[in-house]
Amino acid sequence: MLPWRFLGLVGIFTLCRGQESDCDNFSDLDFHETFIGTKLYVRLLLYTRANLECGQELPHHNFTKEPLFNITRPTTFVIHGYRPTGAPPIWINHIVHLLAAQDDMNILVVDWNRGAANLNYFTAVANTRHTAANITGFIESMEDKGVSLDSIHLIGVSLGAHVAGFIGAMLGGRIGRITGLDPAGPMFAGVPPEERLDPTDAQFVDVLHTDMNSFGLRGTHGHIDFYANGGADQPGCPKTIFSGKSYFVCDHQRSVFLYLCALNHTCNLTAYPCSSYSDFLSGQCMQCETFKPASCPVLGYDMSKWRDTLLRLGQTRVYFSTTAELPYSKTSYRVDMVTWNQYLRWGVVILRLHSGRNVIETRIDNKLLRFEQYTATRLLAQFDEDLYPVQKISLRIVTGNVIGPRYKLRLLRIRISPLEQQDRPLMCRYDIILEENAEVTFKPLPCHESRH
Structure with a gap:
């Protein structure tokens, strides 16, 4: 659980909203359901500045009748990954509040827990395509109502990053932006670009890597790829299996916590273009002449200062180091x-x-x-x-x-x-x-x- 001070600008808020009848909560499944498997069902939970504490399930049809959903505002989809225990991600409320602090937007949390919560990882992988098709149909309905695809941002975590990529590909790469937080590696390593997240899936794709030697995906998969501490082992994470669950998930989850920290402006994670992390640590990559008049790229929500240069360059690798704990910045x-x-x-x-x-x-x-x-x-x-x-x-x-x-x-x-x-x-x-x-x-x- 993240400390309260992490929330900064958005203030202290209640993590558990209770079970108010007028609020729709993220699906919370038990172990029995994940053991026997669940049938995919995709829900869209809408949050805006007017209802940050109370999600509203948005119907896939007639969604414009929901007064809180405004088609003139930008829309950000938040897509989680594999959920072997069926529990809601602990970071959902944090990212909703922090995104709302960036801009007045529609925030749609994609709840595909019934489909991602399965002890059989291969079933969850198969469901990524079906989830993407479901969301693609919804976005096409948005476009029919006059929404510009330029104004849509998909943020995908682990398997969710590939869901975002599939959505973008189905829409011909016209989505405004995709952010991939440590895209999942198992079943996606070595496959062709059309079978995973890649730069053609949106007008701009930024990717953060934290666990490339385990659950994350190696390589470059965006217009800019951020590699935290080289993109593999993260400081403060357990090094032996005797630490239990944390040994398996800590490096992978760090991508979310780094991104939340960047959204909160608690940490300044400046990254430097380089061919490798070793060269970066050796002091060979401390210039950012390519990005002038802007400075080196900084991980976070607003990438507008670097976007044109990155699109011109093609695919750019950038590296940075962090500490083991908040605020992570060195x-x-x-x-x-x-x-x-x-x-x-x-x-x-x-x-x-x-x-x-x-x-x-x-x-x-x-x-x-x-x-x-x-x-x-x-x-x-x-x-x-x-x-x-x-x-x-x-x-x-x-x-x-x-x-x-x-x-x-x-x-x-x-x-x-x-x-x-x-x-x-x-x-x-x-x-x-x-x-x-x-x-x-x-x-x-x-x-x-x-x-x-």
Whole structure:
């Protein structure tokens, strides 16, 4: 369960609305029903700013008679995935409130729990096509009533991402936008594009990956694909099967929680175009010249600043790292060092930033770094917290030298550039002498050169 503070702008609301006769709730099935299997039945639960606490089931026909549904507003469909236990997703109320905070829209929660709730995953997969056909028919009725497909946004989670893709394909890719949150991998890996979510399914497709080595789908499947922590193992998630259910679902569910956090503006998840996560961690992908005058893409609801560029580029991979807990955002710096060494040294860098008594630390150790004479080295330093203003900097280069004399390393220059907070000053220091495996602390100075 997410903490109350996560809801931010939308305030505290009641998660359990009760069983008021005038409210329609998401289907809540028991284990017996999932064990014997259920017959697919698709419901549409309508939420607007006028009824955030009380969903109204929208009829597939004569839906314009529902006074809360306004065809002049944009419409967002929220499509869940596989539900082996039959319980409602814990995040439904959260995403409804957060979407309503973005814009005055019709929010339609697609309840296909009778069809997704089945111990037989293959049955749920088969039902994705039928669910898509059902929703496609409804959207075609909307279009007949004058609704522009440009104004429709499909948000699909896991199997729901492929449901969204099938809907988009049936409508000839004319849907305005599809957002896929960790599209399901089992039964969809290695299949042709028409059998899964792909960029042709909508005018704009954005995808977030968090569990590609298990329940999620590898590869690129949108105009932009966000890879959180490389798109596989997520920090804070269990690493052994002894943790029970969480071991299986934590990485996969993280996609939803990251997206909710982005909708809530609690976290700033800036992502950087790169060929791989390894290259990103190695500091090779910290420029976003392609997107000027906009900055690097940010995960979230509003992608308008980057949309035209992404459509022109085709398919773009972007990477970012997160912390293990809310608000997930890391604070990133580009570190440029020029060394003047007589002897070649290999090692990792430990960087600490000080502000009064507060200290944050990062260890840049994704690979061994090479320090040699007159060599410029660029690093990505990411901290779990933000600390400002920075009053002192500590630096240590850790090598494998455990016996014999400590060699001295001379830095002709170190420059530390904030990546997300572009308004903050660059921090420099010139001509520093340090011993390997020993920490040196210094005050940052203004830089003589420009940011680039």
